[in-house]
Amino acid sequence: MSSSEVGKEGVRGERPGREAQIGKGLRGRGRRRGGRGEKAMVPEAEFTSYYGKPILNPPVWKSLDIAGYFFLGGLAGAGSVLAAGAQLTGRTAAARALKISSLAAIGGSTAALVHDLGRPERFYNMLRVMKPTSPMSVGSWLLAAYGPAAGAAAALEVTGLLPRLGRAATAGAAVLGPAVAAYTAVLAADTAVPAWHEAHRELPFVFVGSAAAAAAGMALVAAPVRENAPMRTAAVFGAGLELAAAAVLERRAGLAAEPYRRGRAGAYMRAGEVLSAAGTAGCVLLGGRSRAAAALSGAALLASSACTRFGVFHAGVQSAEDPKYTVVPQRERLAARGPGPTREP
Template sequence: MMSGSGVDRDGVYGERPGREAVVGGEQSVSDRPPSGTPSERGPGRRRGRRGRRGERLMVPEAEFTSYYGRPVINAPTWSARDIAGYFFLGGLAGAGSVLAAGAELTGRKAMARALKVSSLAAISGSGALLVHDLGRPARFANMLRVFRPTSPMNMGSWLLTAYAPTAGAAAVLEAAGRLPRIGRAATGGAALLGPAVAAYTAVLIGDTAVPAWHDGHRELPFVFTGSAAVAAAGMALIASPVAENGPAVGAAVFGTALESAASRIMERRLGFVGEPYQQGKSGRLKRAAQGLSAAGTAGALLWGRRNRIAAALSGAALLAASACTRFGVFQAGVASAEDPKYTVVPQRERLRKQAAGDA
């Protein structure tokens, strides 16, 4: 038996009452919209929160979302252990070379030797983690086929290629006690390249489309430089005699102050986009870094020059604080890429301001 309903150019006609799809729960008969053609329903009938006749909500209010709830940009696929570890060890190596050169100039031989060796170990571990994440060593070598000053990744590859042999020569010649002039030249060269090695990874991630990294590109190099100084100070406190710990204490104070100030300025400037730095895993890592750096710096100031055990514990706290900072920045970037609002909302705000300025 055929139904008397159908569809023409004016819409659906002759449908049976109560056949409409229900959104948001059960409806009573009185709440259902009338059946019939559009002309039978009348021109004033609207679907909304409350129509003129007080009908219930049929379509949910629009909420922010993205297509099928998918991220607008692809989140980084890097391994947190490999890349955040690469950030941390690179910072330790670069800042360690600077502190080693200062220790050598001031006659602190034990500290200079320890930091040269630790910088070589750190840059070796950093390179190993990078190659492990790339998958094959040939991929790192392929980045050296061109020289492109506009590419932070390409320039970083060349920077590591220049720094690693220089730091290696400084450490090996110091340990062997051979060729002191060449060793001093290598120490100076590593110290000149060290700040760039400590901070270039911040430039690298700031050049991506990840909101928490890209929008923080102004302050992230200072955050990474301060974190690197904290790590180098921690290593010096662990490996040096207490009589030589003066520069390490100063580096701890400087690094903690720089990292803390740059982080606060960045998060205040980022506003809404800076939320990932304060929430979730990144927020926990950030708070841990703040606590560890404060404890390590206080311990270094109070006992770092008098008590060997206290100096070592303070150094360990500073190293852990630097690692937490690097892993926290990495996790904040991943979180901001996975949530589409951190990409779309700032875009809409920029477009609104541009339209207002044009008007």
């Protein structure tokens, strides 16, 4: 029985220290906005998952197919842009080499995609509708339009037939080329995979820079030295854009950027950085004087672009396999929003 009594004058005989202490003892729990409302009595729970199982299903794509699809699509798209520039400036050997390589690359990219899908008719089924909000739908139609343009540009260049139509096909492939080089990054970022989704702003720039460096590398391998000056400039631009975008990605994406520095993905990304630096330095210092140096520099740039695409792919797989990359960023976003307003009594 309590010895305190409640009367008109208030509570009499209450025992000191027995009144309710709302929120007392909680750590790091501020009051709600406006200074009103009760503090939560339940401490923040530590993160865990059910038996440590992944929260997301990791991508089931085959690394060789999809990372190869990313790489070859970028090489084709950027190659068509450089081919159009080479043709306009009278660099016929470089233009021809880039048109042929773009056709081969888009053919290989499509083959890798169809192989991963399992049956060719699945690709055709994606063309049954046009859905602008779906990167996969837009990408399918983009490939369906770009492939014939790149094929016509290469075939008419080799045969010498219908030069006006060939120039029109070259221009059409060049217009679609940047989208072909970038849309695979949008496709990856549109998923729930943390390392891809959290990098949705920077990943297209990484892919475009990597594609430009790869296409420039192809031109350095295939074109004579007298025609490779613009290609060396494109290599510097592409490598610089890729490295700068990757640095911004690691800073902005927070915890979700960690897989890009660890495991198989980290090894690929570091190899890509080394090869990119070596290829860029080689083409700037020696690429304009030696065909062998230009070819080696170009090969390094091609290998660097491939490593970047494989690194991005494996970073996504690693981030999906570890549940902390899914839950912790979500909690950080909720904490940044702050507690909601309380209702007045």
